[in-house]
Amino acid sequence: xxxxxxxxxxxxxxxxxxxxxxxxxxxxxxxxxxxxxxxxxxxxxxxxxxxxxxxxxxxxxxxxxxxxxxxxxxxxxxxxxxxxxxxxxxxxxxxxxxxxxxxxxxxxxxxxxxxxxxxxxxxxxxxxxxxxxxxxxxxxxxxxxxxxxxxxxxxxxxxxxxxxxxxxxxxxxxxxxxxxxxxxxxxxxxxxxxxxxxxxxxxxxxxxxxxxxxxxxxxxxxxxxxxxxxxxxxxxxxxxxxxxxxxxxxxxxxxxxxxxxxxxxxxxxxxxxxxxxxxxxxxxxxxxxxxxxxxxxxxxxxxxxxxxxxxxxxxxxxxxxxxxxxxxxxxxxxxxxxxxxxxxxxxxxxxxxxxxxxxxxxxxxxxxxxxxxxxxxxxxxxxxxxxxxxxxxxxxxxxxxxxxxxxxxxxxxxxxxxxxxxxxxxxxxxx
Numbered sequence: 338x339x340x341x342x343x344x345x346x347x348x349x350x351x352x353x354x355x356x357x358x359x360x361x362x363x364x365x366x367x368x369x370x371x372x373x374x375x376x377x378x379x380x381x382x383x384x385x386x387x388x389x390x391x392x393x394x395x396x397x398x399x400x401x402x403x404x405x406x407x408x409x410x411x412x413x414x415x416x417x418x419x420x421x422x423x424x425x426x427x428x429x430x431x432x433x434x435x436x437x438x439x440x441x442x443x444x445x446x447x448x449x450x451x452x453x454x455x456x457x458x459x460x461x462x463x464x465x466x467x468x469x470x471x472x473x474x475x476x477x478x479x480x481x482x483x484x485x486x487x488x489x490x491x492x493x494x495x496x497x498x499x500x501x502x503x504x505x506x507x508x509x510x511x512x513x514x515x516x517x518x519x520x521x522x523x524x525x526x527x528x529x530x531x532x533x534x535x536x537x538x539x540x541x542x543x544x545x546x547x548x549x550x551x552x553x554x555x556x557x558x559x560x561x562x563x564x565x566x567x568x569x570x571x572x573x574x575x576x577x578x579x580x581x582x583x584x585x586x587x588x589x590x591x592x593x594x595x596x597x598x599x600x601x602x603x604x605x606x607x608x609x610x611x612x613x614x615x616x617x618x619x620x621x622x623x624x625x626x627x628x629x630x631x632x633x634x635x636x637x638x639x640x641x642x643x644x645x646x647x648x649x650x651x652x653x654x655x656x657x658x659x660x661x662x663x664x665x666x667x668x669x670x671x672x673x674x675x676x677x678x679x680x681x682x683x684x685x686x687x688x689x690x691x692x693x694x695x696x697x698x699x700x701x702x703x704x705x706x707x708x709x710x711x712x713x714x715x716x717x718x719x720x721x722x723x724x725x726x727x728x729x730x731x732x733x734x735x736x737x738x739x740x741x742x743x744x745x746x747x748x749x750x751x752x753x754x755x756x757x758x759x760x761x762x763x764x765x766x767x768x
Contacts, residue, residue, distance in 0.1 A: 342482065346483060394728050398728040482712070524550060555662075562604070633655040
């Protein structure tokens, strides 16, 4: 049996980026890796591929450019081969359409010789010298290292889980698949206040005059806040902020995770304004539906109703007033959370965990007790901060992982890029 240098499990944008960056190394017999994906083809958040939705990061945050601007797997290379480069140039927008980004990733995934689709991993063991990765097809891959890129799973508040399990609610991940069904209801309620919630609300508000449903949008957040996008704030997606954050005490890191949500989980300012403008247009033309927007509102309990709808028991946190809401359609735009897969059960004794049961992620993104054997992608927000889910930092993380596997920097790894200093600078210590 061949022993690979590494096996990547899962094929989201981050592991796909690693596949692109290691492709020339594979061809040169420097680093032999394969990537196993359970699905039969690449798909990136298919439930949210709205026609006019764009990425919230510029096209430079593609699979490879921030590590290797000369890579043949860049977004610009894709545009050239697809015949879209000049139209993209004339469009004069740095932000690709989300459907366009999905197609770009699929273009890369279908051309990489290291990618294996239809390979759902069911178990991982260690034979004393290497890992054995087994798929549902019965195939076994032997490897010295693992790179876990399985992505995150829908996060659902505890009171709403029974409704989702019994088909009374839809997570935003499945929005487009359930949209027509939702639009047959008299009232549709959206829970959440991030970009996905706002995009779904705008989409349903736009089409409400054609269907006649009522719309409710509620969140426990104090407001429908815009994502902060100033340049000094963007510097927090930097190598030095990640190192600073990782060195903080665990309680401080967890507190910051709550406080920093608006830095990457808010709504784009343009979308906030577009929603208001759409409300104004519908008000002037008299076509607007009945709609209610509620902040400071927490779901305390929920139950299914005999007519197929649901009832939500709510609390206005600021006033302390309880109230209830009945709804036919329910969309949970409540985000995503990392999960620890069951297929790792056979090697859990080889994984490091922190005091709260999460991966104890090292500076090089490894989580194994020996170091340099098992790496994670986008499962380290609690250690490395908001860098973890950022598409633009994916190539940086992959550069670090490649260097850890080969013992040398194949792609230059930036140590400092920010104007500001995080923590106390050395030249001011002891004064």
